[in-house]
Amino acid sequence: MQNEFERFPFKQEIQKAIQALQFNKPTEIQEKIIPDILNGTSVIGQSHTGSGKTHAYLLPLFNKIDENRQEIQLVITAPTRELAMQIHEEVKKIIQFAGMDNKWKAKLLVGGTDKKKMSEKLSQPPHIIVGTPGRILDLVTDDTISIYKADSFVIDEADLMLDLGFINDVDQLLIRSREDIQLLVFSATIPQRLEHFFRKYLENPLHVKIDNLPSPEKMEHRLIAQKHRDEADIIMDISKAIHPYLAIIFTNGKDLADKLAANLQQKGLETGIIHGGLKPRERKRVLKDIQNLRYQYIVATDLASRGIDIKGVSHVINAQLPKEEEFYIHRTGRTARAGLEGTAISLYGDDDLKLIQKLEQKGLEFTYCDVKNGSWRDAKSWNERGNRTKSSTDLDQQAWKQVKRTKKVKPGYKKKMKKQQEQIKKQLAKKTKPKRKK
Structure with a gap:
């Protein structure tokens, strides 16, 4: 040949x-x-x-x-x-x-x-x-x-x-x-x-x-709706469901990286950290620890998606999705290299829908899922989740307006307020429900 x-x-x-x-x-x-x-x-x-x-x-x-x-x-x-x-x-x-x-x-x-x-x-x-x-x-x-x-x-x-x-x-x-x-x-x-x-x-x-996306037969892209949950809690659940050789967890900035790494370490996940704020000697030490397989998880900023080549990455987790398509491609490009397979798992909220839509229009296929107690579950896609009727959204807003807010914040106040909002919403729904003709 x-x-x-x-x-x-x-x-x-x-x-x-x-x-x-x-x-x-x-x-x-x-x-x-x-x-x-x-x-x-x-x-x-x-x-x-x-x-x-x-x-x-x-x-x-x-x-x-x-x-x-x-x-x-x-x-x-x-x-x-x-x-x-x-x-x-x-x-x-x-x-x-x-x-x-x-x-x-x-x-x-x-x-x-x-x-x-x-x-x-x-x-x-x-x-x-x-x-x-x-x-x-x-x-x-x-x-x-x-x-x-x-x-x-x-x-x-x-x-x-x-x-x-x-x-x-x-x-x-x-x-x-x-x-x-x-x-x-x-x-x-x-x-x-x-x-x-x-x-x-x-x-x-x-x-x-070159706009080429990572090869779909080698890459799996999963999306998890955050739904106001703590990022560290979801990532801990993900860690029970995957068995990475090495996973990079991306954040949008040094402060978020420090905070997430500290939370994960507190929860018992041994985690390395890499970002531009580290002194060169510290970065060198972390990279050596990674090469010696001390860490299975590394929290990183976009510096690691392009500024540093880390071998053997099997999973990429986006704790926050980047704002631009190219950065998603660069981050997920850390895995599925040299003919190997890889998985990208991203947490997303309503602010990320524009990016997801653009990536889907480019031909990227996402699997919508959730994870609980170390098990994967199917979930509705963002547009199915977003298909709530306008009236339902209006009722949500009206109900929140009627919720009584206390000056003193006590433990569990958010749950109580949410419960109150749901009760008001049901009452409003009954009032606005069209009467059936006899």
Whole structure:
């Protein structure tokens, strides 16, 4: 069977690396951007985790490396040291598989390492640097390295760069680069602030957006209506119903992550936690604990959906659904990777219906369910649940208006108020019920 990568005009060394990586058919993003990157075009790429994005830029950029030029030719930036380390591992693999260990040189430049030792190692400039923008900028401003002659510059996870406050460092690096540098930007979403940044540095770039959803035969998407219940209580019930190898529980922000992790730990679920607020040393320790299988559950923010690659995730649980479709795809893309199966379980409320509707319109199939005492139960879908008549909703509102509210709040007051509201609602329903004709 012919390898479909042979259609691209790659050098012999790159084709050799592709064979060793056991790549036979390009993914959609690789198909669309490799020819343009080979031609020197700047690219904006939007695609979800696991779409083959990293090799979509690494393979064509390696093809352009000139080992006889002893200067930095390729700069790759990532928002977190963990992601930079992962990209550097892939870079090392390509160099090894291409049989170019003695000719192509790459260096990882991230914080948490001895700057003086790093400077000594950079006395002979490498062809490729991979790192976090802050550390690369430090070394550039110290005149330890120069990136002025670099041909290509990669910004991976640009929107995460923006969220974590590193886009200004990237800006400072680009000011110190050639005006005609090939710029390759990858981002899950394109916030307005990024659009301004693109206009400053990109002229007629190729913009590719891959909307592919996770493969339905490998992924199961479950939805649980929260119905005013506590998230930690539902997740504890879920934990009795599933047997994860590793489950990531996503929240919308650091404070919510801290609160949920504390609640789950209090309830007896041994849980790790990862978010951008942790100190680098603490994050490194947690990741090591995860690799050593200390935790079965990790509470995380979106940093873990893109900024960190965690292996062996069998389940993704959304304690809160994200606000945008792309983030749902990125989160659920942490599981069902490399041909394995995976399950995504999301808690939802009325505020999430717009997102669910959009995902369903894209072809995503959800199973509506509930969980109690460790057992799954079927549940009505959001539109079936939402099919209550207007009169019923009106009665709800009228009844609540008539509920007597006490100034002193005592234990169980919510139950008493709800009971009172139900009684008033029944009385109102009797009054408004049309009389039968005799």
